Amino acid sequence: QVKLVESGGGSVQAGDSLRLSCAASGGTFTMPGTGWFRQVPGNEREFVAGIRWSDGTAYYGSFTQGRFAISGDNAKTMVGLQMDNLRPDDTAVYYCAAGSVGGSSWHKDYDYWGQGTQVTVAS
Numbered sequence: 001q002v003k004l005v006e007s008g009g010g011s012v013q014a015g016d017s018l019r020l021s022c023a024a025s026g027g028t029f030t031m032p033g034t035g036w037f038r039q040v041p042g043n044e045r046e047f048v049a050g051i052r053w054s055d056g057t058a059y060y061g062s063f064t065q066g067r068f069a070i071s072g073d074n075a076k077t078m079v080g081l082q083m084d085n086l087r088p089d090d091t092a093v094y095y096c097a098a099g100s101v102g103g104s105s106w107h108k109d110y111d112y113w114g115q116g117t118q119v120t121v122a123s
Contacts, residue, residue, distance in 0.1 A: 001112075002024060002025070002026070002029075002030070002031065002098050002111075002112040003024070003025035003026070003112070004022055004023070004024055004025070004096045004097070004098060004112055004113065004114035005022065005023050005025065005096075005114055005115070006020060006021065006022050006094065006095070006096045006114040006115065006116065006117040007020070007021050007022075007023075007117065008020040008021050008117060009094060009117030009118045009119045010118075010119070010120070011120040011121075011122065012086055012119075012120070012121055012122070013121070013122050013123075014086060014087055014088055014121055014122065014123050015085055015086065016086055016121070017082070017083060017084045017085070017086065018083045018086065018119060019080055019081065019082050019083070020036070020080065020081040020083070020094055020096075020117060020119075021078055021079070021080050021081075022034070022036075022078065022079045022080075022081075022096030022114060023077065023078055024076075024077065024098070028075065028076040028077055029053065029072070029076045029077070029079065029098060030076075031053075031098040031099055031100055031111070031112070032052065032053055032054060032099070032100055032101065032102035033050055033051070033052055033053065033098065033099045033100070033101055033102035033103055033104055033109070033110070034050065034051050034053070034072065034079045034096065034097070034098050034099075035047065035048070035049065035050030035051070035059075035096075035097050035098075035099070035104070035105075035110060036048040036049050036050070036070065036079075036081045036094060036095065036096055036097070037094070037095045037097060037107055037110075038090075038092035038093065038094045038095070038119075039092055039093050039095065039116075040091070040092045040093075044107070045095065045107045046061065046063075046092075047061045047105035047106075047107070048060070048061050048064065048068060048081065048094065049061065049064065049068055049069075049070035049081060050070065050102075050103055050104065050105065051070050051071075051072050051079065051102075051103075052102030052103040053072065053076060053102060054102055056072070057102075057103060058070050058071075059103050059105060061105065067083065067084050067085045067086075068081060068082065068083050068084070069081070069082045069084075070082075079096065081094070083119070086119075086121045087121060088121050088122065088123045089121075090119060090121050091119060091120050091121050092118075092119060093116040093117065093118050093119075094116065094117050094118075094119050095113055095114055095116045095117075096113070096114040097110035097111075097112060097113045097114070098110060098111065098112045099111050099112070
């Protein structure tokens with residue numbers, strides 16, 4: 001059983017930055033892929049970014065437009081999401097997820113989810 005714990009959400013102004021972190025209980029991420037998704041009420045979960053542990057390749061949702069960066073430490077204990085130049089439409093609950101398909105942007109390829117952290121961006 002994999003338990004994921006997110007931290008780092010909050011309320012900011014447009015143009016500000018936030019860094020989210022995701023830690024895996026038990027110490028390390030053991031599944032091939034780890035990703036970040038976000039969701040607003042009434043919408044499906046949207047892929048933000050993911051990392052494939054086998055080669056360290058990072059993947060991004062098209063809306064990120066170079067503003068977001070995902071990173072994982074070599075020990076596979078923490079995954080971060082740096083978010084710069086935030087916009088009001090980035091407001092959502094952000095979830096960390098781990099799955100058996102490295103690099104997937106499809107939420108159903110992810111088996112384990114954190115509880116989510118709220119990000120609110122004011123204009």
